[in-house]
Amino acid sequence: xxxxxxxxxxxxxxxxxxxxxxxxxxxxxxxxxxxxxxxxxxxxxxxxxxxxxxxxxxxxxxxxxxxxxxxxxxxxxxxxxxxxxxxxxxxxxxxxxxxxxxxxxxxxxxxxxxxxxxxxxxxxxxxxxxxxxxxxxxxxxxxxxxxxxxxxxxxxxxxxxxxxxxxxxxxxxxxxxxxxxxxxxxxxxxxxxxxxxxxxxxxxxxxxxxxxxxxxxxxxxxxxxxxxxxxxxxxxxxxxxxxxxxxxxxxxxxxxxxxxxxxxxxxxxxxxxxxxxxxxxxxxxxxxxxxxxxxxxxxxxxxxxxxxxxxxxxxxx
Amino acid sequence: xxxxxxxxxxxxxxxxxxxxxxxxxxxxxxxxxxxxxxxxxxxxxxxxxxxxxxxxxxxxxxxxxxxxxxxxxxxxxxxxxxxxxxxxxxxxxxxxxxxxxxxxxxxxxxxxxxxxxxxxxxxxxxxxxxxxxxxxxxxxxxxxxxxxxxxxxxxxxxxxxxxxxxxxxxxxxxxxxxxxxxxxxxxxxxxxxxxxxxxxxxxxxxxxxxxxxxxxxxxxxxxxxxxxxxxxxxxxxxxxxxxxxxxxxxxxxxxxxxxxxxxxxxxxxxxxxxxxxxxxxxxxxxxxxxxxxxxxxxxxxxxxxxxxxxxxxxxxxxxxxxxxxxxxxxxxxxxxxxxxxxxxxxxxxxxxxxxxxxxxxxxxxxxxxxxxxxxxxxxxxxxxxxxxxxxxxxxxxxxxxxxxxxxxxxxxxxxxxxxxxxxxxxxxxxxxxxxx
Numbered sequence: 001x002x003x004x005x006x007x008x009x010x011x012x013x014x015x016x017x018x019x020x021x022x023x024x025x026x027x028x029x030x031x032x033x034x035x036x037x038x039x040x041x042x043x044x045x046x047x048x049x050x051x052x053x054x055x056x057x058x059x060x061x062x063x064x065x066x067x068x069x070x071x072x073x074x075x076x077x078x079x080x081x082x083x084x085x086x087x088x089x090x091x092x093x094x095x096x097x098x099x100x101x102x103x104x105x106x107x108x109x110x111x112x113x114x115x116x117x118x119x120x121x122x123x124x125x126x127x128x129x130x131x132x133x134x135x136x137x138x139x140x141x142x143x144x145x146x147x148x149x150x151x152x153x154x155x156x157x158x159x160x161x162x163x164x165x166x167x168x169x170x171x172x173x174x175x176x177x178x179x180x181x182x183x184x185x186x187x188x189x190x191x192x193x194x195x196x197x198x199x200x201x202x203x204x205x206x207x208x209x210x211x212x213x214x215x216x217x218x219x220x221x222x223x224x225x226x227x228x229x230x231x232x233x234x235x236x237x238x239x240x241x242x243x244x245x246x247x248x249x250x251x252x253x254x255x256x257x258x259x260x261x262x263x264x265x266x267x268x269x270x271x272x273x274x275x276x277x278x279x280x281x282x283x284x285x286x287x288x289x290x291x292x293x294x295x296x297x298x299x300x301x302x303x304x305x306x307x308x309x310x311x312x313x314x315x316x317x
Numbered sequence: 318x319x320x321x322x323x324x325x326x327x328x329x330x331x332x333x334x335x336x337x338x339x340x341x342x343x344x345x346x347x348x349x350x351x352x353x354x355x356x357x358x359x360x361x362x363x364x365x366x367x368x369x370x371x372x373x374x375x376x377x378x379x380x381x382x383x384x385x386x387x388x389x390x391x392x393x394x395x396x397x398x399x400x401x402x403x404x405x406x407x408x409x410x411x412x413x414x415x416x417x418x419x420x421x422x423x424x425x426x427x428x429x430x431x432x433x434x435x436x437x438x439x440x441x442x443x444x445x446x447x448x449x450x451x452x453x454x455x456x457x458x459x460x461x462x463x464x465x466x467x468x469x470x471x472x473x474x475x476x477x478x479x480x481x482x483x484x485x486x487x488x489x490x491x492x493x494x495x496x497x498x499x500x501x502x503x504x505x506x507x508x509x510x511x512x513x514x515x516x517x518x519x520x521x522x523x524x525x526x527x528x529x530x531x532x533x534x535x536x537x538x539x540x541x542x543x544x545x546x547x548x549x550x551x552x553x554x555x556x557x558x559x560x561x562x563x564x565x566x567x568x569x570x571x572x573x574x575x576x577x578x579x580x581x582x583x584x585x586x587x588x589x590x591x592x593x594x595x596x597x598x599x600x601x602x603x604x605x606x607x608x609x610x611x612x613x614x615x616x617x618x619x620x621x622x623x624x625x626x627x628x629x630x631x632x633x634x635x636x637x638x639x640x641x642x643x644x645x646x647x648x649x650x651x652x653x654x655x656x657x658x659x660x661x662x663x664x665x666x667x668x669x670x671x672x673x674x675x676x677x678x679x680x681x682x683x684x685x686x687x688x689x690x691x692x693x694x695x696x697x698x699x700x701x702x703x704x705x706x707x708x709x710x711x712x713x714x715x716x717x718x719x720x721x722x723x724x725x726x727x728x729x730x731x732x733x734x735x736x737x738x739x740x741x742x743x744x745x746x747x748x749x750x751x752x753x
Binding site: 067092179286288 | 716
């Protein structure tokens, strides 16, 4: 019996090899149970993904062209472009929000992200106390954005810690959150507190993977520190760089948590994420919120596609 | 209520509370309550109750109500508390999901909207049982657009100018002498010259300033204009609306600098800590003063907002009614109704009053002779008004009040000179609202 089984499998093997000498693996037919297993492993996540991501997303896009209070399906009425027209031509808050999101993006791109990269580079060079810096800067990343917001709210509100420290009470407090000329920058400092550590960590992981002999070779050729970084390290880090750029863009666009914790749904600091929520949540939801969500989606999709392509390329290689 | 009024949108129904009926109600005796004390109870099984607050005083009150109900009927009640803003933001989803059987909510448009959507339990038979403990005006405020009742009132409070009596005494100000705008401005000047904030204000939450808009509009342009504006029958671009902001701007120099950095309780702290001399607010915060100390509570005083236009005297007031509803999607509708019958009955009201947390109940059974000085004054403030409104965010469409008026008033605080631009934008955003 053992022999016949061996012979059988032998023959099968031969047949397969004979049929496709070049790429034997690809052409191998899956058995029924393999197909079932694969079907389950691919099918279930796909179904869940469709159910939880694509169906709601598609419905949101549909709803953005309707009027609806969010309760009875029979009340949905077609509105055409009315919600978008309303947002683009009649809602000054939308432009305030776009302005704030743009400031957020520019700040992250020009200040927070470079700062994170610089820190990562310094820590990678093992400057004195680098372990301490690494932990200190990484610490905020452990906290969720909501917790970050709560902490800084305690620090900066009118009856908060900082105002207490500089001897001001609630009647003459420095208005960190209520001064609409500066509050976006206050928020940027708070958001950066976390973002810098996040970028630092990602970049540090990338730097550790750069072959040290590259640097040594550059040093032997007489390159300065800056030249080494710019011409040797940076190009070697290309995949990480792209991820960092994309993360910076996405984090700026999807900003919500910190603002919501500090301002609630009031428009103290309008950003797109809050406008979506403000119009959808609460009583008498309006599909203007869905339209805001679609606008945000369109703005985010570019960076997301770039991000995913990079991810897949890495997975393949 | 005339048929003509019936035709207008739901937002108006809450307004028909009229002064005389409310006073008769509040001043009535407890007789009716005693007769009906037997109602409520029965075998309805365990139920859940959703509180729209996590604050100390109201929680104490509601827990006492729940305990009294449990002791009386033997039905267990699960008490779920949610912070009020979070509760409001989530209400649509909450009512469509698995809500508590009974929950805390507000009268007027905000109740009617959800009743229209079929998410609230019809409480008409509860009103049949306990209705005669309430004046007609409360019944009207509890009635949906279909003529059925969906709401059990708990308490009311007036919006007015709040002071600390001790501070007024020190400043030599007689609150009864502040009748009109000139008196008021003189008082503010006096406070400012003493280094005090005259008019404590807050608007970080986006709703606080609506109270100031309401009362200024009612004083300058009268009740009818205000109601019509809320319902969209008058325009925000009307010169009369702009006039409101002219007066409001006169108040700005007397306000704290951090209006947009404070929520309502920040403004309250200014008064509590004697940094500010006066504050426009609803009297609900008495409980917060009492948490501080009895002396602080007893120091509180309220007068109506001053007269501006002699034609309208001081005839209108924001006096919102808070209370309870039962959720249709709750697991135990009968339980919810049974609990609300108890909550609305004098027996339940008494359980809340016995906690010592100040409350001006909607129930006739709360003898006004048991009112403390501050509550008696609240009643007097109400008595002067002929028309009662709820509050801007309860009197106009919810998709207009929160997302549109709130931010507009905040941007006005940032730059009062922008008033015309802001009003034009408000009107065009009203015009762009989806048809109801």
